[in-house]
Amino acid sequence: MQKARNFSSRALLLAVLCLAAFWSSARVHAGDARLKEISSDPSALRSAQAAGRKASSFCVNCHGANGVSKLLDVPNLAGQNPDYLLEQTRKFGKGERKDPFMQGLIKALQEEEKIQISLFYASQNPQPGTPDPAKVAQGKVVFLKYCHRCHGERARGDELIPRLAGQHEEYIVVAVTRYRDRTGERQDPQMSSAVAPLKNNEIKLVAAYLNSLP
Secondary structure, X not given: OHHHHHHHHHHHHHHHHHHHHHHHHHHHHHHHHHHHHHHOOHHHHHHHHHHHHHHHHHHHXXXXXXXXXXXXXXXXXXXXXXXXXXXXXXXXXXXXXOOHHHHHHXXXXXXXXXXXXXXXXXXXXXXXXXXXXXXXXXXXXXXXXXXXXXXXXXXXOOOOOOOOOXXXXXXXXXXXXXXXXXXXXXXXXXXXXXXXXXXXXXXXXXXXXXXXXX
């Protein structure tokens, strides 16, 4: 009898966990579908981008008015893939990405606002830098060896992989080092494995190359 009760309890717990996972997955896919719905309607897209500019007002101090950050260790969001931006806001909200400041801000946003902000930043123009040409040339070699298969030859990513073209060098160095050293701030086993062979100087060269890309 006791074994039967234990089995029943475990079965109930498993059912609850599966149901929770289902609803969590459903919410994520619903958000993505909403983003695509808006993107397919030019009028709705313009309205969402305008709303996103207003909703992102609290982001300006760090990420810049048009998504080009004046803080070199803070990422540029201009031109970033909207699906990727949306997914990252969700990860901050769920604590899957660790940053107390960002986590607190993201929790204050409604889902529709997250979509609008993602679409607004995606519509802005990136502003590449002008790093040392010699470093750019060396960094390109390293990038094409380790990174281009996922991020693309022009480092523009896709719906699931971030655009790196035009990012600040300092931000790239910090992010890649955290992946390589598995410090906990950035968690992606595939990324950690991909950048594991990189030496500090190679990371800096890659950062210079990425910063130069339009």
